Amino acid sequence: MRFLDWAWPGHPTRWRDLPRRLRPRLVEIARLTSASVVAFVLVYGLTGQRQDLTGALTAMLVVQASTYSTIKMGIVRVGAVLTGVLVAVLLTNWFGLSWWSLGAAVAMSLTIARVLRLGDQMLEAPISAMLILAVHGSGVAVQTRVVSTLIGAAVGMTFGLLLAPAVPARKAAIEVRRAADEVGGLLRASAQSMRDRQVVRSDVEGWLDGTRQIGGQVAVASARVSEVKDSRRLNVWALGTSSGEATLRAGLDTVDGVLRAVAALYTVMARELPRDGTAEDPFDEAIRPAFAVVLDTMAESVHAFGMLLETEFEGDPAEVEEHFTRTLDNLRESRAILTELMLVDPAAGTEQWMLRGSVLSAVEQTLDQLDVLERVRQDREERLRRPGLVAVLGSADLRPRPFADTE
CATH class of the missing domain: 1.20.58.220 (Phosphate transport system protein phou homolog 2; domain 2)
Known part of the structure; x- marks a missing residue:
């Protein structure tokens, strides 16, 4: 019981309350999973690239962002995600992954996020950049990565609008x-x-x-x-x-x-x-x-x-x-x-x-x-x-x- 209190603070104390409390969490997992899969399928269908996960990652980040914010802040976070992704795409295609390219990606993402006045969502940009650096592949052209990023952002925003989270x-x-x-x-x-x-x-x-x-x-x-x-x-x-x-x-x-x-x-x-x-x-x-x-x-x-x-x-x-x-x-x-x-x-x-x-x-x-x-x-x-x-x-x-x- 102590472990349950630690793992799930405020958990339901009656079995009949369990489905109602679990349903929002299961819906959220389904939203994130579906957005990633749909983005991957669309990217593969349009570009023929099976090893590029840029679109799936971008879709998941955008859906996650808009889940815990209003539509206005969700759009701001989309800008942060796109900033980090595009910086990482350029660096990985030109220089590959190394300690200095990682540092450059973080620094450039933070700088651009500051210029764009992304506010509290500024850290989303370098986080997105590092995620993309981790899955970079030399066989994927920069144009494909950019297209994948835009597809992922579009899928994420669509899921955020059509499958919006519950009113908090x-x-x-x-x-x-x-x-x-x-x-x-x-x-x-x-x-x-x-x-x-x-x-x-x-x-x-x-x-x-x-x-x-x-x-x-x-x-x-x-x-x-x-x-x-x-x-x-x-x-x-x-x-x-x-x-x-x-x-x-x-x-x-x-x-x-x-x-x-x-x-x-x-x-x-x-x-x-x-x-x-x-x-x-x-x-x-x-x-x-x-x-x-x-x-x-x-x-x-x-x-x-x-x-x-x-x-x-x-x-x-x-x-x-x-x-x-x-x-x-x-x-x-x-x-x-x-x-x-x-x-x-x-x-x-x-x-x-x-x-x-x-x-x-x-x-x-x-x-x-x-x-x-x-x-x-x-x-x-x-x-x-x-x-x-x-x-x-x-x-x-x-x-x-x-x-x-x-x-």
Whole structure:
């Protein structure tokens, strides 16, 4: 079991889930294999060269590139692959393979990739060049290699368009859930500190740093959600389906809104709390435990929301939805108790009233952000009403589900 956990993180725990999880991987293997074979057959048919694998290699590289990127980035990677292949073709036909021709191929590929501004795909060029160098043959003319490269690129792009990969909605949902989990983890740490001791300014400043770090995960999740939208372009298998991008974007906005509310809460606390434990604590012994409970229930609500969003794209959301509803009820109840404790102290000074009012306002804002269950249900119903082209054609087994992306 440990080996399985290591070899396949997140593997299904039920046998009935195995076919659904394996299908995208098998489809991906079939795409890569078929593209290579088709390119080889076309090259052989057009050039008569049986020993030239340039077309098969190029097709496989292009299909692999467009599998894990949008159509736009797939075209950029095609340029990178072609750059490396053409450089290697010229060097092997003129000079053959040696240590200096290998170095020249890598250097030239990187230089051209830099000039063409291939960005993150720059390394694809020298990798492609080295692969071609490894299979060079003296009996293959440079014109044949160029033709093979173009055939392979055309086959790869065709496979990328006609057999496009599944929309990566599940991966995006996982990233949004991770952002929610990080917000929840920070709130739990804050709650534990409130229980243990008097919280001072340096504690809250550390929590504020935590909100800035979580912003990085929010940015990662935002990029993933954008990929969901972009990956539908020219994807014929996504026609008629709801991408889930609107649900994911709204969910990410909810998590980001909670993060901003928490950051605002910490900012007010950092401004009003004493620098050390010798000064008067604006949160007395009765308020601190109640405030800790509110922070804990906020954390649980954010965590449950992340789980609910993820199960919208894989799993049964009914049970998680019930848990999410309970966490919101608990948050409302704990907020009411905290409100009563904070507002019944007539001896509190003006500064304490301002701090407590800001705390209650931040809690209320968090609750408003998370009160989205009805919207989630409406989005789910909309997706179920749009089964997509595959279902219309009656060939659902031929393609992975729109949201069952590979991992």
